[in-house]
Amino acid sequence: MLTLLILLPFISALGIFLPVSKKFILKLFIAVSFCHGLIVALFWMQRPPVEFNGFLVLDPLGLILLSIVSFLFLSVSVFMIGYFKHEPRSNRLLTVCLLCLLSTMTLVAVSYHFGLLWVSIEATTLFSAPLISYHRNQQSLQATWRYLLVCSVGIALGLMGTFFLAIAAHDVHTLLLPAILKGSSSLSLNWMKLSIIFFIVGYGCKMGLAPTHSWKPDAYGQATGMVGVIMAGALTQCSFLALLRIAQVCNKAGLTEFYSSILIVSGMLSLLVPALFILGEKSIKRAFAYSSIENMGLLVLGLGLGAVGLFGALFHMINNALAKSVMFLTAGSIAQKYGSSRADEVKGIIHIYPLTGILLVAAFLAGTGMFPFATFHSELLILNAAITSRHYCLAAGGVVCLGVMFIGVAKIVLGVVHGKPREPLLAKKENTSMNAAILLAVVLLVGLGLWMPIGLEKMINNAVKLIGAV
């Protein structure tokens, strides 16, 4: 079943290389996303069996990530219907890369072997790189280049981390997760520590944790909205899954203190850095990229704080994905309408495209954690974890950074939403399917904010138990 899930998008990606029409490609993509979504939904009822000698396992952690990925692809596919109505360019490369990404991200979610995990994460980097350069202009190429280079270096460090882990687990003789967990008492702690540092820095690059975040504003600023969603919502969280896997090992090996102290520092840096940069920012997408860095910071902060924080972090994974999908899809729809997403070029959206304007405001509120959106709860959980674990300075600093971040994003978004309207350069109508895709995420996010399903809570609790934080 899992193999099928991984292969399905991959095979259809190969199919696109045949000479088929644009419409067919679109339909195929939608079909694949829906199938993927359906299968993942089935997994919620019945977890699939282990495959490939325990290399592929779907545990609650993986299921959460897999559902996020699947949902994001679903909403992107709906969005795409509208997007390509107005887009003269071919969708072939985009779709191929997206499908391959879907395949590899599924692999990330289900791989239970650290080597396989590495391979699949590296593969996601490679398939996402061409997506950034979709617009084929100088800036987007530059952004792609930076993304590729930084992430490759990060991934290389991650590879070293994997090797160090292998050395540490010399006695276990395998990198399969359950085996390592079982033999955690025999792990060599020094090598473990080295490996943890390399893991955090390496996968942190991919996640965009400060100070290795620098590719993010460029890449997200250049990518189309859909790609932004996949990258900010799914790709970064795939790397977070890698960190969670390490956390499992660390907690078992009694290195929680060591691990969490680094994560807390990383998290704080990731809250601080975007706060420093955001106030001077002009472009919506870049602002959202900073917001993404901030959210990654929150995630690792929650992981570092453990207990309630961990629950919050896992919940925030879901919320962040939904919020990012709202944010970047809206930004993408604006960018398509105006040919720009800069605050000084776009004004008064709400008067010309009322729905898009409202959605943009919703995106902003969701991204900054306002109440009816579920991000509010997860942020609170993480802050609460900071306070209950007596990290008062942390909570205070975090709150200041979040506040500055809010100001920065508000400045840009409200500048775009309100004001005397400027006619769009490429006069286009609101598109139902684009808006529907965004609305779906908004509704889900609000729904989660107002009522958390019992099943989800159980699943997250299972995942927390799995990580075994104290």
Place this chain on the structure above:
Amino acid sequence: MEKYFQSSWHVPFGEFSLKFDPLSFIFLVAVIILILCAGIYAVGYMRPYASKRPVGLHIFFYLVLSLALIVIVLANNVILFLGAWEIMSVSAFFLVVFKDEESDVRRAGFLYLIASHCGTFLLIIMFFLMASNSGSMNFDIISHAPFPPVLAGVIFLLAIFGFGVKAGFIPLHIWLPHAHPAAPSHVSAVLSGVMIKMGIYGICRVLWMIGVLPDWCGYLLLIIGVLCGVMGVLYALGQHELKRLLAYHSIENIGIVALGLGVGLLGESHRMPFLAVLGFGGALLHVFNHAIFKGLLFLAAGAVIQKTHTGEMDRMGGMAKVMPLVSILFLIGALAICGLPLFNGFISEFIIYFGLFQGIFHLPLQGTFVCALGIIALALMGTLALACFSKVYGTVFLGEPRVPKGSQLGERISLWMCIPMIVLAGFCLWIGLFPRTAAGIAFLGGAFLSHADLLELPMDNIFSPLTCMIGGVVLFLALVLILTYLRVLFLKALPASVSETWRCGFSYVTPRMQYTSSSFARLILDFFKRILFYKRTFPQVKGFFPQSASMSSSVSDFFEEFLFKPVFGKLTNLSRKLDISRIRYTQMYLMYIFLYLIILLVWKLK
């Protein structure tokens, strides 16, 4: 008196727990009255916009705001409270930016949103500190846990800052004078009447939960009250725009409330339940009163503005003849806000004065001193408010119109707009003349807040003077009637003629030569110019036949101009600089990774 409504609400730490107690009752009544009145008013007020703007959306947010306000005062759970709090902030933001093409309005909305959100962050920390002390997110359980004094102090400070942003404590008030004039008038009424009171409600709720605080907290609140009150009214005096002036007056009134709360706190920390009840009760009553009369004033101001299409007081005049009913209603509001007898402001200010004097008699030396300061400040506030509102009433409603008559014919003021104002004015008069009920409820709230038993306190010590006071006021009314009768008698025999105002011999006089609001306020502002940064600019008039010249005066808000603007500007500049110098070479990106790796290795593996 306490009633609960419990229901499950499945979000992390959440529970849908509502609690009804005397404290929430007072705020709830204020909220409901004002929301209903402003809502009915809006029907008339929004009519001219109906075809031009998304009024439906506006109404939606108005309803959301109403709901949020109600939930806030009833919430018994931290998450529920914070959620409703955020909803309130956001929906109020949308109400404020109704006319978003105007850059002032946008700025106001932005300022408001960031101010309230940043305040919320402090609240989050505060509530979590409380929750971690007691291990629950339920207000009741939190209130049962004892608080160590240091923690209590920290929580108190966080509450002052977090809720102070919403309440408009100086220097956190800067959003307030922008947001209120920017919003449509019924929204301003709700914002000023009840929304900023939610800050006060929050502080009260926290005080209730913590129980006894160290006495410096009381002094702090008193000082804040003095600062807010005096500065608020002085800034108000320097304004030329009607609604902005009213907005600054909200700050003043919040200051008065803070004075009351400070007295209450002192009473609590010095174990004087009567003093505590007086202070808290006075503050709560003033909260309610301010909601009523400020709502009335904003609604009346809205009617005037709709008629004249301007908020500039120096372009108005003689409105009493154009809209007699509104002028009387405004006068009632003005008298009430100045704390003059007959109306409700007088009652609450009297109770707070009374509390301050009790404080003088019974508190230790520093308490006496601070209370005396409070009394003097309250007296000063009272007269300054009097000066301010006589200026407003005189320039807007009396005298001659300062602009040609034709320009004052805006929309007709419909019945929808008048009835709510009349109702509010009725409340002013009711509490002003029959204060026993309202004061009794307020004292109930005060007793609840100070965990005291009302029955054991000598409440007659305050009720009997109150009754005598009303007796005096009634006597005054009787005197007025008698004298009116006398005057009629005198005048019956004598002819009265109508003519021009006597101008001491000047013949060519235009309405523009009247004293304007700016010239009226000049003496006072000049006196306080050092703290108000009062500036007047006028060109030198030269030659025998000088060209037309103009003069302008302005008061700059110290905290906005010299505190927040520079800091924010510096931060933005820093951010821009960082962004420009954002290293263009990809190598540097790699360098960061490298350095970070090295630092981690050195730090962790040393």
Place this chain on the structure above:
Amino acid sequence: MLIFSHWIIVFLLAPLFVGVIAKVKAFFAGKKGPSLFQPFFDLQRLFQKDSVYSRTTTWVFRAVPIICLAAVLLLALLVPLGPFKAPLQFTGDIFLAASILGLARFFMIIAALDTGYSFEGMGASREAFFSCLCEMILFMNFITLSLAQHSISLSSMIGGNLPLSWKLWGTVLILVVGSFFILILAENARIPIDDPDTHLELTMIHEVKILDHSGVDLGFLLYASAIKLFVFAGILIPIILPIEPVNKVMDMLIFLGGMLAVSIAVGIVESTTARLRLNRVNHLLLIAFALGFFGFVVKMWKG
């Protein structure tokens, strides 16, 4: 009944008080001066005159004389006059006094603005400004007195054993009396703060506000200001002179003597000092406030 006796005293003696001041001033100017009863004649003449109203004005303008007179009449009831105790006394009546005066002031100011001319506006503006300072002085003195007597009722604050405690609080009371005397001059528009006799509109405060009133209205206003002066002096006297409830005749004599002394003092000040420049007035008022504050500090020091 007590109420009416109070009012009768006030109605009879207040204009007389003004007459005495005028006499003293005339004496210092080396003139014979008008009769002591001249204020009565003036009032009588005004009550018989017809009125002219400006077209600009509204009901506010007409209501003001009534409100002012009613306010001072109510104020009079709060003050003990010699052997006659204040008919209206309760804890916190000082607030009634202050706020009823405030109400009258509010209407005075808006009535002045109602005429729609800058002279009246000028007067209104000055009144608004100086009343701020006066109110502070008033409350400062109230605080000190209330601390001394542990009461916030006007009658007990200024009555009781206060004059007997001059030995104990002498310094405090001197300061209070000084401060209060300046307050009386300021509140009642006397030299050196304001000149009740001049007609130079640019320099006036009180007179200029009532420039447009005529006939009965003006009469009411003049009567009101005379009563106000009288009542304020009536507050000052019990602070200085012992009035005991035992001997009514003696007390009446002491009271009248005190009134005479105050009026002579006012007259002397009016004759010997020049009117202050407008921008110096606030300095004088601040000095009065400082006196009051000093009194408060000394009181606190002495415990």
Place this chain on the structure above:
Amino acid sequence: MTSWVDVICITVVFLSLIILSNYRVAAMIRIFAIQSFVLGLLPFFLHAFCISNRDVILGVVTMVLKAVLVPSILFWAIRHVSMRSEVKPIIGLSASIILGAMIIAGAFWVSLSLKLPGKPASDLILPCSLSTVLLGFMIMVTRTRAVTQVLGYLIMENGIFLFAVSLFDVMPVLIEMGILLDIFVAVFIMAIVVNHINEEFEKNPASVTFSKMGETF
């Protein structure tokens, strides 16, 4: 046999240093090819006298990929680029060499405290691979051209490879192949991007400096 492993390790580090001290791109690629070839020999010498299938496959694939295919892609990439040599390294060449030497010393010093478990083929493996990784990193940081950065990345990978191949048999062959494939594809895509960047330059030579970064779209 151990001494052969030692020789290979030393050679790899030495070649990295030479690349660091070079500024001609073509020469750098050639040296890199040699380095990769040497590395490809490593599996054959690892397990003395008992060369397994696994070692053969690994060695051959490495040689083919890294010593042949990757350099030819890089040559293809720079063929369209008119520049043949590095324009300006951020740090001068002699300074680079001195710094490189210091880095090698540092890597050896760090390795002192790290003890490999089991019985490694040579005690030089850990310090040498660390040095190579760091040198590769240094090349990436100090060189401004895209191609040279790719080279730096590749050298880094070589360092990791040195470490990985020689140390253990934890990884299934499939995974190791995956790793190799990933790296190959990475280089492939990088080369394409480099090429595209170059095309963009030629279309619009005014903006060579990349001054305006990523604002629109």
